[in-house]
Amino acid sequence: MDKQQLVFPAHPTPMPQDTKPNLLIDGSLLLRARKDSVPLTFHLDTGCSTAELYSAYYHKFAAETGNTAQKDTISTLSYGQIHNMEVLLLPGASFMVGDQPVSMEEVYLYPSSGEYLHQHDGRMGMDFLRQFDRIILNLKDMYLHVE
Numbered sequence: 001m002d003k004q005q006l007v008f009p010a011h012p013t014p015m016p017q018d019t020k021p022n023l024l025i026d027g028s029l030l031l032r033a034r035k036d037s038v039p040l041t042f043h044l045d046t047g048c049s050t051a052e053l054y055s056a057y058y059h060k061f062a063a064e065t066g067n068t069a070q071k072d073t074i075s076t077l078s079y080g081q082i083h084n085m086e087v088l089l090l091p092g093a094s095f096m097v098g099d100q101p102v103s104m105e106e107v108y109l110y111p112s113s114g115e116y117l118h119q120h121d122g123r124m125g126m127d128f129l130r131q132f133d134r135i136i137l138n139l140k141d142m143y144l145h146v147e
Contacts, residue, residue: 015141023142035095048125057121
């Protein structure tokens with residue numbers, strides 16, 4: 001199979017018996033992951049081109065991120081308004097999705113935010129998904145597997 005294909009199988013790929021569901025719906029599709037033994041929850045957002053980390057992640061790993069992050073300012077456009085935001089640029093972030101290690105390069109971290117979405121650890125958009133050759137998204141059994 002060529003890369004960059006979206007395949008809808010005739011029959012869903014069943015969840016392996018030794019696998020637990022790692023997706024849930026709470027207003028949007030959420031992905032459970034972990035870093036070391038710390039649980040993480042990300043919005044899985046295929047409509048977003050980037051991946052980003054939020055204040056919940058920052059508070060869990062403040063010591064680690066403080067040593068490697070660089071301050072930056074970005075501009076975002078939202079509903080006809082431009083917002084300048086102070087962020088931290090991490091040279092990388094790593095975590096586990098199921099039994100698969102995931103490494104993200106150059107991820108923006110929003111160290112403080114009062115927005116509803118930022119109560120979770122971040123958002124994983126297409127930057128996250130594009131790095132894999134194969135992704136199994138099974139919404140019946142609520143699990144995501146990446147290879």
